[in-house]
Amino acid sequence: MNRCNRKVAGTLPYRYGFGGRHKPWRKYTVIYKSVLLENLQYVANVALGFFSYFVFIYIYNRLWGYMYRSPEELIAGYTKEQMIWYVMMTEMLYFGANANVVAGEVARDIRGGNIAYLMNKPYHYTLYILARYTGEWSVRLPMYAVFAVLIGTALVGPLPHFQWITVPLMALCAVLGITINAVFKLCISLFSFWIEDTTPFQWIYNKLILVVGILFPVEIFPEILQPLLKLTPIYTVCYGPAKLIVDFSPEKCVEILAAQAVYLAVGSGLMLLIYRKGVKRLYVNGG
Numbered sequence: 001m002n003r004c005n006r007k008v009a010g011t012l013p014y015r016y017g018f019g020g021r022h023k024p025w026r027k028y029t030v031i032y033k034s035v036l037l038e039n040l041q042y043v044a045n046v047a048l049g050f051f052s053y054f055v056f057i058y059i060y061n062r063l064w065g066y067m068y069r070s071p072e073e074l075i076a077g078y079t080k081e082q083m084i085w086y087v088m089m090t091e092m093l094y095f096g097a098n099a100n101v102v103a104g105e106v107a108r109d110i111r112g113g114n115i116a117y118l119m120n121k122p123y124h125y126t127l128y129i130l131a132r133y134t135g136e137w138s139v140r141l142p143m144y145a146v147f148a149v150l151i152g153t154a155l156v157g158p159l160p161h162f163q164w165i166t167v168p169l170m171a172l173c174a175v176l177g178i179t180i181n182a183v184f185k186l187c188i189s190l191f192s193f194w195i196e197d198t199t200p201f202q203w204i205y206n207k208l209i210l211v212v213g214i215l216f217p218v219e220i221f222p223e224i225l226q227p228l229l230k231l232t233p234i235y236t237v238c239y240g241p242a243k244l245i246v247d248f249s250p251e252k253c254v255e256i257l258a259a260q261a262v263y264l265a266v267g268s269g270l271m272l273l274i275y276r277k278g279v280k281r282l283y284v285n286g287g
Contacts (some may be wrong), residue, residue, distance in 0.1 A: 027123050028131040033120060035135030046140050050147050053095045057148075060087045060215075061155050070223040076219040082246045083217075084156045088148050089242040096144035097178045099139045099185050102129060103202050106189035110278075111196070119279055126275050133182055141178075159246060166248045174241040174254070176260040181209070181237045183267040190271070193278030213238035233267070236260045 061084050070078040075083060106129060109115045117127050152159070188201050211235040212218070218226055229235060240256035 021069055028127055030175060031123070031131040032126060032135045032138075035132045036138055039136055040140040041256070043139065043143065046143050049095060049140075050144075053091060053144065053147065054151060055077055056091055057088055057151060057155070057223065060074045060091075076217065078219070078246070079158050079160065079218065081160055085159050085246045086217055086242050087215065088152045089245050092144045093141075093174060093178065093238055094210075094214055096141035097181070098140065099178070099181045100202075100206075101136060102133050102163075102182045103185045103189045103198075104130065105132075106186055107192050107198055110189070110192040116282065120264055126190075126271055129186060130179070131184060134179075137178060141174075149267045161247075162245075163248060166244070166253075166260060169253055169257075170241065170244050170248070173244050173260065176257070176264060177237045180233060180260060180263050180267055183264065183271050184233055187267065187271050187274055190274045201266040208232075209234055209237060217243065230259070233263055236263045 218229050236259050
């Protein structure tokens with residue numbers, strides 16, 4: 001009887017996708033699918049955020065319309081239509097991805113002690129958070145993308161020289177940018193193992209992303225600062241995807257994807273290192 005119970009208990013993780021030495025990624029796929037299906041039931045709540053997005057876009061449309069004296073004028077190499085579309089795409093990524101969910105959930109788990117329960121589950125906590133987050137934005141982002149295209153076309157017209165054949169590369173760049181942003185925000189939240197509140201650091205990071213990457217492209221800043229900005233995550237999080245959408249070029253695409261690969265690897269390694277150190281500290285202090 002005991003042997004039978006052990007056999008059944010041993011097969012349960014495989015049945016539900018939480019076991020298997022040959023397919024360790026399956027457990028995160030299960031988490032992703034469950035969160036995706038859950039969020040599909042609340043698409044109406046996502047649509048409520050369209051009003052805030054529209055207000056932001058309308059304001060910046062009027063602002064850039066005032067700054068451009070003529071439609072043919074170039075500012076930092078961008079036409080009026082390209083500049084407005086750039087802001088619409090970066091705001092679409094910001095509203096559609098909403099990486100603040102990651103920061104808030106991780107900080108609450110650590111401060112509230114729920115991390116002691118979750119880290120003993122048959123999955124890695126940080127990858128569990130990223131899988132859940134991916135399931136959430138997989139519903140929101142496509143909805144915001146469709147809405148952005150509709151209001152962008154209505155306000156400023158179609159994006160000039162847009163090439164539909166490049167959409168898969170743009171989508172890949174956007175997904176990598178969203179993931180990199182989530183990884184770095186998760187890194188900041190993991191410092192809750194050592195400090196009580198990481199909100200100020202999240203605020204600083206968010207403002208840097210907002211000012212340098214979302215509202216203004218890198219080219220609009222002084223030339224002496226542009227090489228430094230390209231060495232920061234900002235270059236890969238929002239500027240890169242939006243740049244490829246409004247002004248695609250194969251050279252720029254290769255450059256941005258290479259930078260994203262480096263930052264994703266570095267950020268993921270840093271995330272795993274901070275988490276391991278934090279868990280070790282938790283064990284040393286008795287949980």
